[in-house]
Amino acid sequence: MITPAAIVAVASSAALVILGLALILTVWRVVAGPTLPDRILALDMLTGVAIGFIAVIAVKTGFSLYIDIAISLGLVGFLATVAFARFVLSRGNIKSPPSATAAKGGGNKRRAGGKTR
Amino acid sequence: MMDYLVAAITAALLIAGAFFTLAAAIGLVRLPDLYMRMHSASKAGTVGSGLLLLAAGLYSQDLAILARAIAGFVFFLLTAPVSAHLLARAAHHSGYDLAALSVRDDMPDR
Numbered sequence: 001m002i003t004p005a006a007i008v009a010v011a012s013s014a015a016l017v018i019l020g021l022a023l024i025l026t027v028w029r030v031v032a033g034p035t036l037p038d039r040i041l042a043l044d045m046l047t048g049v050a051i052g053f054i055a056v057i058a059v060k061t062g063f064s065l066y067i068d069i070a071i072s073l074g075l076v077g078f079l080a081t082v083a084f085a086r087f088v089l090s091r092g093n094i095k096s097p098p099s100a101t102a103a104k105g106g107g108n109k110r111r112a113g114g115k116t117r
Numbered sequence: 118m119m120d121y122l123v124a125a126i127t128a129a130l131l132i133a134g135a136f137f138t139l140a141a142a143i144g145l146v147r148l149p150d151l152y153m154r155m156h157s158a159s160k161a162g163t164v165g166s167g168l169l170l171l172a173a174g175l176y177s178q179d180l181a182i183l184a185r186a187i188a189g190f191v192f193f194l195l196t197a198p199v200s201a202h203l204l205a206r207a208a209h210h211s212g213y214d215l216a217a218l219s220v221r222d223d224m225p226d227r
Contacts, residue, residue, distance in 0.1 A: 004120040004121050014135070015131040021139055022141070025143060035151065040204060041145070041154055041204060045142065048162040048166040049138055049142070055166070059172060067170065067185055070189060075192075081204060082200055086203075089206075094213070
């Protein structure tokens with residue numbers, strides 16, 4: 001006989017594995033992301049993954065106070081992203097992002113399009 | 118019987134939220150541009166963590182905790198577009214270009 005607790009235990013273990021995969025991919029973007037806004041976006045996403053982890057742990061342990069921790073982590077993550085965006089804005093115009101030739105090609109194309117319009 | 122129903126819905130929400138988060142992470146890695154990555158991170162990522170939070174609220178079978186989880190989900194739904202829009206505007210304003218395969222840019226040049 002399958003008990004309800006067994007169903008939830010299997011599902012939460014699977015969710016932990018999938019979230020771990022998502023965490024690895026997001027950390028890869030934080031490390032490799034060519035520009036600063038890419039890294040800021042990946043850090044924002046990392047906060048979302050951490051909230052998901054906390055919620056799954058709340059289900060797994062049955063300790064529902066974790067939900068409050070997740071909500072406050074979301075608040076802090078939102079404030080951090082807003083502060084980073086203000087930082088990017090206050091750093092001023094950066095005309096040569098350190099990324100490869102792809103971004104540069106896009107820039108030239110866009111500038112050319114802007115002239116004809 | 119009620120326990121089985123709650124357990125099944127919780128399990129479905131857990132798996133769905135985890136897959137939404139994984140889809141957001143895959144989009145974050147695979148998409149070519151900041152402005153395209155923003156789609157996956159701020160839409161699928163928000164829904165993923167919100168569904169997981171909803172699962173945690175539902176599994177407690179307590180109305181106060183479920184209300185708190187729903188309030189958290191609504192809070193994430195309200196703040197994710199604000200922060201994404203702010204970051205995109207800041208990045209576009211400070212000169213981070215679109216990817217080469219973008220066809221048009223409706224914002225005027227600085």
